[in-house]
Amino acid sequence: KSTKNITVLPGDGIGPEIVSEAQKVLAAVAGKYDVEFNYTEGLIGAVAIDATGSALPEDTIAACQSADAVILGAVGDPRFDNDPKAKVRPEQGLLAIRKALGLFCNIRPIRTFDALLDQAPIKADRLQGVDFVIYRELTGGIYFGEKGTIGEDKAFDNCVYERSEIERIAHLAFEAATKRCNKLTLVDKANVLETSRLWRKVVQELSAQYPSVEVDYLFVDNAAMQVILNPAQFDVVLTENMFGDIISDEASIISGSLGMLPSASVGTGSSLFEPIHGSYPQAAGKNIANPMATILSVAMMLDHLDLPEAAKDVRKAVDDALNSGFATIDVNKDEPQSTSAVGDRIADLI
Amino acid sequence: KSTKNITVLPGDGIGPEIVSEAQKVLAAVAGKYDVEFNYTEGLIGAVAIDATGSALPEDTIAACQSADAVILGAVGDPRFDNDPKAKVRPEQGLLAIRKALGLFCNIRPIRTFDALLDQAPIKADRLQGVDFVIYRELTGGIYFGEKGTIGEDKAFDNCVYERSEIERIAHLAFEAATKRCNKLTLVDKANVLETSRLWRKVVQELSAQYPSVEVDYLFVDNAAMQVILNPAQFDVVLTENMFGDIISDEASIISGSLGMLPSASVGTGSSLFEPIHGSYPQAAGKNIANPMATILSVAMMLDHLDLPEAAKDVRKAVDDALNSGFATIDVNKDEPQSTSAVGDRIADLI
Ligand SMILES: CC(C)[C@H](C(=O)O)[C@@H](O)C(=O)O
Numbered sequence: 001k002s003t004k005n006i007t008v009l010p011g012d013g014i015g016p017e018i019v020s021e022a023q024k025v026l027a028a029v030a031g032k033y034d035v036e037f038n039y040t041e042g043l044i045g046a047v048a049i050d051a052t053g054s055a056l057p058e059d060t061i062a063a064c065q066s067a068d069a070v071i072l073g074a075v076g077d078p079r080f081d082n083d084p085k086a087k088v089r090p091e092q093g094l095l096a097i098r099k100a101l102g103l104f105c106n107i108r109p110i111r112t113f114d115a116l117l118d119q120a121p122i123k124a125d126r127l128q129g130v131d132f133v134i135y136r137e138l139t140g141g142i143y144f145g146e147k148g149t150i151g152e153d154k155a156f157d158n159c160v161y162e163r164s165e166i167e168r169i170a171h172l173a174f175e176a177a178t179k180r181c182n183k184l185t186l187v188d189k190a191n192v193l194e195t196s197r198l199w200r201k202v203v204q205e206l207s208a209q210y211p212s213v214e215v216d217y218l219f220v221d222n223a224a225m226q227v228i229l230n231p232a233q234f235d236v237v238l239t240e241n242m243f244g245d246i247i248s249d250e251a252s253i254i255s256g257s258l259g260m261l262p263s264a265s266v267g268t269g270s271s272l273f274e275p276i277h278g279s280y281p282q283a284a285g286k287n288i289a290n291p292m293a294t295i296l297s298v299a300m301m302l303d304h305l306d307l308p309e310a311a312k313d314v315r316k317a318v319d320d321a322l323n324s325g326f327a328t329i330d331v332n333k334d335e336p337q338s339t340s341a342v343g344d345r346i347a348d349l350i
Numbered sequence: 351k352s353t354k355n356i357t358v359l360p361g362d363g364i365g366p367e368i369v370s371e372a373q374k375v376l377a378a379v380a381g382k383y384d385v386e387f388n389y390t391e392g393l394i395g396a397v398a399i400d401a402t403g404s405a406l407p408e409d410t411i412a413a414c415q416s417a418d419a420v421i422l423g424a425v426g427d428p429r430f431d432n433d434p435k436a437k438v439r440p441e442q443g444l445l446a447i448r449k450a451l452g453l454f455c456n457i458r459p460i461r462t463f464d465a466l467l468d469q470a471p472i473k474a475d476r477l478q479g480v481d482f483v484i485y486r487e488l489t490g491g492i493y494f495g496e497k498g499t500i501g502e503d504k505a506f507d508n509c510v511y512e513r514s515e516i517e518r519i520a521h522l523a524f525e526a527a528t529k530r531c532n533k534l535t536l537v538d539k540a541n542v543l544e545t546s547r548l549w550r551k552v553v554q555e556l557s558a559q560y561p562s563v564e565v566d567y568l569f570v571d572n573a574a575m576q577v578i579l580n581p582a583q584f585d586v587v588l589t590e591n592m593f594g595d596i597i598s599d600e601a602s603i604i605s606g607s608l609g610m611l612p613s614a615s616v617g618t619g620s621s622l623f624e625p626i627h628g629s630y631p632q633a634a635g636k637n638i639a640n641p642m643a644t645i646l647s648v649a650m651m652l653d654h655l656d657l658p659e660a661a662k663d664v665r666k667a668v669d670d671a672l673n674s675g676f677a678t679i680d681v682n683k684d685e686p687q688s689t690s691a692v693g694d695r696i697a698d699l700i
């Protein structure tokens with residue numbers, strides 16, 4: 001029996017609820033396959049600030065570094081959002097864990113769900129055949145460049161990229177493209193930004209190593225349109241940190257509910273798996289949040305842990321629950337199920 | 351008879367074609383109202399580079415500075431896009447004219463057109479009642495901060511904002527809100543960026559001077575979703591340069607065709623009016639591009655020149671042409687009209 005050490009960071013808002021459903025599903029996987037999951041819990045975000053003063057305590061970092069994988073719920077608390085003077089913010093925990101684990105690549109698959117086509121804001125004919133994946137750089141750019149204020153009345157954020165930061169994620173994206181439909185789209189603003197011109201140069205150079213992959217370049221403003229106008233054109237989308245933040249959240253609309261979309265962040269250390277949605281504080285404690293994004297993130301984790309059959313089972317169980325209408329209120333307005341009921345059902349289906 | 355001196359910058363691609371239709375419409379306005387339009391032409395963009403080596407020759411700047419208003423077609427040429435080593439780029443002309451004229455505020459109204467609801471990618475029920483305007487900062491931020499390369503393998507773009515840059519556009523946006531529905535939404539990334547925190551602080555402070563205006567704050571990743579999920583929630587959207595570029599192009603989807611959306615850029619000198627679409631090189635010279643965005647930009651110009659009745663006439667003529675199906679191929683696939691036929695019709699309708 002193999003043992004996997006998983007560090008779990010429930011975080012804020014609905015985080016704890018959705019993470020415990022994901023653990024239910026992992027228990028079902030453990031029952032079926034020859035694997036055991038050992039959990040360590042860690043603090044991150046507002047709950048960590050409240051308990052320790054820091055959004056990412058040292059203990060949490062250590063627990064993540066020694067894990068085979070990390071599951072994160074969500075981070076964020078409205079108490080901090082409109083306070084420009086807050087010195088510590090929950091999101092710092094998220095940024096710090098990315099940096100501490102070297103998670104330079106955030107992977108977000110975008111697909112449609114038949115059960116959700118009706119409620120997606122985009123017309124169904126545009127969504128035919130949509131299946132792409134966004135590779136977002138996660139530890140560089142304007143998020144991590146020098147930033148600060150100069151006196152009371154001036155502020156700056158520096159966006160910096162080095163060739164090596166671009167190369168390592170570009171290789172992952174090119175490799176992904178070779179296993180998919182051999183198309184890579186770089187999203188940048190090379191008509192304005194020096195960093196974008198470096199991205200374009202490096203990707204152009206690397207493309208010689210991947211002759212089967214067709215490379216496309218799109219300015220980010222155009223990309224923001226194309227993601228809605230013609231999302232079926234994409235296969236692998238590669239982009240820098242800030243643009244990836246915007247474009248990947250925008251692309252989530254395609255699925256019909258933010259509550260459905262998983263992500264994996266990989267890099268030089270342990271990998272981290274989290275839903276793309278936030279901490280949804282209005283729903284916290286109400287047992288109404290959709291656990292499927294977290295459960296699908298766990299499916300990505302199972303693939304990563306070399307348990308592809310288990311990953312398939314999880315995805316199929318989610319699809320089955322969804323297709324039978326067994327889902328939370330964001331997906332099934334008429335007969336909504338609770339967070340825990342959905343978790344139970346998916347675990348049962350495995 | 352009053353005389354208005356208009357500097358016309360046709361620019362690249364379809365620019366010359368659409369600008370001459372706008373001039374046709376202005377001729378009709380001149381015939382009906384007691385006004386005369388005097389034109390000076392200037393070079394900008396790729397055509398300027400080809401002719402002079404510079405994307406914005408001094409002559410052009412001078413002609414714009416002394417004008418009552420400037421009409422711009424479009425700037426951009428694919429010859430320069432994928433060449434990371436190009437030293438001069440057409441877009442530099444656009445950025446330089448913004449800076450030279452002090453055009454710190456780009457105004458983009460977003461609305462729907464009944465004739466286009468069918469072809470908009472978003473379901474019609476989401477589009478009910480959509481009518482908002484984006485105020486995008488246009489001469490600051492990462493576009494104009496220090497940028498460069500360090501050796502071969504490193505690049506940077508600095509995003510800088512000063513309080514005064516935020517205040518002047520925020521005042522315009524607040525004032526616009528008081529004349530509309532008294533709602534202002536600031537789009538930023540205050541959970542990550544120092545510049546965004548300064549934006550939030552300044553807007554919070556100024557809001558005290560506009561007690562009737564309800565102020566909302568939205569992170570840009572969330573805004574990228576809300577613009578599609580629930581666009582009717584917006585009245586005035588205020589944001590910095592880079593986010594405004596992305597969000598306003600995204601929002602253009604709402605209208606059903608990029609070819610319909612006008613913009614005005616205002617600031618410390620002459621104001622500039624241009625369609626939001628680009629130079630559409632594939633259509634250049636084919637007499638198929640939609641001139642309506644440029645014609646509606648001219649309507650914004652007429653308002654600015656204190657000719658509100660004429661502006662109304664132009665808008666009504668566009669609506670009438672549109673509602674009778676008299677439009678270019680982007681709007682009417684079955685019986686498309688040419689660029690010049692659409693311009694003729696709109697001029698006739700005035
Ligand atoms: C919470 C925030 C700092 C974070 C980001 O911008 O990266 C989030 O939006 C995300 O995409 O994971």
Ligand SMILES: CC(C)[C@H](C(=O)O)[C@@H](O)C(=O)O
Pocket residue numbers: 191192221426441444445595
């Ligand atoms: C062409 C480009 C430099 C420009 C910008 O990014 O501002 C364009 O996209 C726009 O929005 O007017």
